[in-house]
Amino acid sequence: MALECLSTGARLTASLAGHLSEAERLALEAHLGGCEQCRVDHASFEAVRRLRGWEPPRLSDLARERVRRAALEAARTPAVTTTMTRDSRPRRAGTLWVGLGLGGLVVAATVLTLLLLPRPRRQAAPQLSAGDITAAGDLRTADAEVTVRSTLGGVVQLGGPLVELAAGTSLRWHGAVRRVDLERGTVVVEVDPAQRLSFRVATPDFVVAVVGTRFRVDLGGVHTEHGKVRVLSRDGRTLALVGAGESWRLPTRAALPVPSALAPTPPVASPAAVPALEPTQVPGDATAATPQDGRSAAQRLEAARRALGAGDAARARSELRPLLGGGRAIAVEAHVLMAESFLTEGRYGEAIKGYRAVERGFGGTPQAESALFAIAQLESESGSAADAVRALQRYLARYPRGRFATEARQRLDRLAPRP
């Protein structure tokens, strides 16, 4: 490499940053005219230069609002340790157990304190909106009945939860019953599970009920990003439980379940007539017929889903039992639905056992990951904080970059704050 080439390298960087004088720029161009290698280097640096015009992605309004609230919350919480050292701090096994023990004591003391202290009166939250939001009334009033519209899209706080309105969305907020009637468009709702407050989004055809999660609703269905939601018909019957990463779409109107008093005995539906309840996964060995009645495993799974959607957990289980020992792809799906059938009936212990069977028997599948996180959620909802902490730690140890890792860390921080 010629001596000139060495100084050219530095000039290339300076040229990229726009720090070259006119004389230096001319000298650089003269050298590039006669040196093939430096011309290629210059061209490669042109590629880097193109990053100058590249605008990185930005956070959505809703994400910004989440960050704002979390940061302001941090201002009220004194820093014991900086968050930047959180994940890189090495831990020894011995101190981990001591830490867990102390953490348990702290949690117990906190719970006792919260139970014994009189609860302060909840003050009206300040009206909060960002982006293009028009509210025909005062959202700060607890029992407000307000129509909220957004032409371009925006975020609004409705009784605590954040609701992001897509462009062209219109809804009516009923503060007294904490319900959003979605009239037009799409909303993304984020409900903090720590607040333990119910929240519903109603459309003309179905209702989405939730305690703590993040989900998107339009007039045709719901998609859950975190947590779990229950989809109900307008008369209160459970249509589906939609877990994280799953979607549910409104079946055709004719296929919607009708109140049981009016419903005829349901015939065994052909696959084409089955309402399209999502997620509808068709595993690889799904076409193999089960020995009992000649129906394929996929048909049985679909029938179980349909029964579960109609709130008939016992029938769902009878459909699922022959599938539990089948091929791996079918069996894992059957075990998940079996656990969900217990969840529908509020039998948390058996639901946890079901999810544990998925976690232990089908390691490496996406369902195993969901199952482990579901166990932690159920443990925390049924009041077993120590078990929930263990399940969350097991989840994070196994899936440090998993789909629910962020949520798991947040829950863990709430259940067992780091010393």
Add this chain to the structure above:
Amino acid sequence: MLKRPDTRAEPSADERALCEGCRAGEPRALDTFFRTHVARVERVIGRLIGPTPDLEDLVQTTFTEAIRSFARFRGEASLATWVTRIAVHVTQHQLRRGVRRTVPLELLPEASEPHDAAPGADQVAGERQIAQRVHRLLDRLSPKKRVAFLLYAVEGHSIEEVAALTGAGRAATKSRIWFARRELLALAREDALLRELALAEARR
């Protein structure tokens, strides 16, 4: 496009009042501070680390650190410089952890593609490919070199400004930029596709 902060600028009277409010933990002041600087923080982190699903976590960490550190803010630089410095520090820390997750550039919305793309479809696709390749090469630099190089060569800061933002000395900053350039060029020479794309660009 946001103006990059002048690292030597001292806070204005309004900023000093805002700082006092933030130090006292006044919600209104903290809210103003957040809203004023969030776009800058997002952009700095996005530029230094590339497209990442962890952007929200990183922005939150930056503001959490900033809000908790107001007591130590002595007002020797503007708030913009101070919060940018924290964002740079948070980004470097994330890069050092080595668990960066990336979003494929193909999946990003149109708005995040290079703005100076020429209208031709082939050229747009070519530039997107180039940006993707460059990000892969940058991933192979050490965090300190990567951050110093990007702040200098792409963000257009002077050596002194980069030194102030990264908390390094002037000599160390120069050396990081020098080594980053050398390593980046060596990697670019080995990257047959980037070389081909770059040569096509050079011929254009």
